Amino acid sequence: MSDAGIWYIGINGQQHGPLSTQQVVDMIHSGQINQTAYAYGQTAPQWTPIAQVPWFSNMFTQQPAPPPPPAGPAPIVVDQIDYDIVGADSQYVDVTLDPGEAAIADASTLFYMDQGIRPEAIRGDAAASFSGNLGAMTLFTNHGKERQKVSFSAPYASKIVPLDLPSLGGALIVQKDAFLCAAKGITVDVAWSKPLGSGLMATEGYTLQKIEGAGFAFVVAGGTVVTRDLREGETLRMEAGCLVALEPRVAYDVQWMSGFTTAQLGGDGVAIATVQGPGRLWMQTLPFSRLAGRLLAAQASTRT
Secondary structure: OOOOOEEEEEEOOEEEEEEEHHHHHHHHHOOOOOOOOEEEEOOEEEEEEHHHOHHHHHHHHOOOOOOOOOOOOOOOOOOOOEEEEEOOOOOEEEEEEOOOOEEEEOHHHEEEEOOOEEEEEEOOOOOOOOOOOOOOEEEEEEOOOOOEEEEEEOOOOOEEEEEEHHHHOOEEEEEOOOEEEEEOOOEEEEEEEEOOOOOHHHHHOEEEEEEEOOOEEEEEEOOOEEEEEEOOOOEEEEEHHHEEEEOOOOEEEEEEEEEEEOOOOOOEEEEEEEEEOOEEEEEEOOOHHHHHHHHHHHHHHHHO
16 A cells, blocks of 8 residues: 555644654554544545544554463452441441342351341352361351341450451461451461460460451451561560461461460460561450460369
8 A cells, every 4th residue: 555645633632744654653653643533634635533544543453462361260359348347345347248249257256137138158168258178157148139237246255357458468367266257259278277285275276377368357356456567587476375367478386385384274384476577467465265264264263
């Protein structure tokens, strides 16, 4: 095809030209001219959208090939729920679901639910819900035509900590039994488990779970909740039950340390968690294991 001569180009109401065909092509390639421009020339004797001019139309209809799909499984879509935490020392969380949205939790933490909420028991390996061998969980789905609420509370007096996983890197490590509920699509799996020395902790060992996804999850903590940001290489030790959650980049270990005699746990020793930065962690002043130990000690004393 021979050169069509001289062109005038209209961009945002401003006329540019005269331009040769090659100059127009170069301007299209450089992004100075897009398909919202108009062209006027020998083969377009009136202002015409440039994408409709045969000389240039093919430059706007060709689309680059899409990139190859990313490696690994497709990302899980997480419901974007609304919530409200109610109460002071003994809290519950109101989760508001749009039609079709759902939350996941252990059924034993259910407080109340609106009429449109339908519970459905699921297993830990249910798609887009839970992964790992965590036992039965429940999916609470809004099957109504309007927004509905479902509420969850901990099995003991505690505070509820909302965790916006995307703002925290997409994943957190939490202590066993700290997880309360989450938006559908959050995954929960066992991250680390270790048997421990003697006494109450040894009957269950120490387990950490990983929660991951692009939405909100909620954990429970007893007493006062303390957040700490560790510097690179900074190390902190605590009674293992006081550790609630930490970022995956924080190094951690739990050891049974002798030299501690406790009436509540029995035996000689205490489980000590050691964490090392950098990263953020959440701690609690009244872990459930400590409360349970006090109750067991009180029960034993009444029998003597």
